Amino acid sequence: VIFPYHPRLGRYSLNFHEAQKACLEQDGILASYDQLHEAWLEGMDWCNAGWLDDGSVQYPISRPREECGQKETPVGVRNYGYRHKDEEHYDAFCFTSNLN
Numbered sequence: 001v002i003f004p005y006h007p008r009l010g011r012y013s014l015n016f017h018e019a020q021k022a023c024l025e026q027d028g029i030l031a032s033y034d035q036l037h038e039a040w041l042e043g044m045d046w047c048n049a050g051w052l053d054d055g056s057v058q059y060p061i062s063r064p065r066e067e068c069g070q071k072e073t074p075v076g077v078r079n080y081g082y083r084h085k086d087e088e089h090y091d092a093f094c095f096t097s098n099l100n
Helices: 016-025 035-043
Strands: 001-006 056-061 078-081 091-093
Touching: 001 016, 001 035, 016 091, 035 056, 035 078, 035 091
Parallel strands: none
Antiparallel strands: 001 091, 056 078
């Protein structure tokens, strides 16, 4: 199961290491690109960008809209690329078999 981790502290408040820890606290790990892509194929649509296990930041869009990177852009897993793990802050995409 893939789930987006959006901390109570507010949007985009986790660096990479904090994102890893947040997933572990939910009995999970940071998701891989393949896991996020599979979730997108199953209909996941999430407007907030999150860390993946390889240090990239991405988000799945099934319904393009202005507030999520423009209405005219294609559906898919959108990629911010590899980001600075200590200095930049995003949400996280976690993978787990047990959702707490």
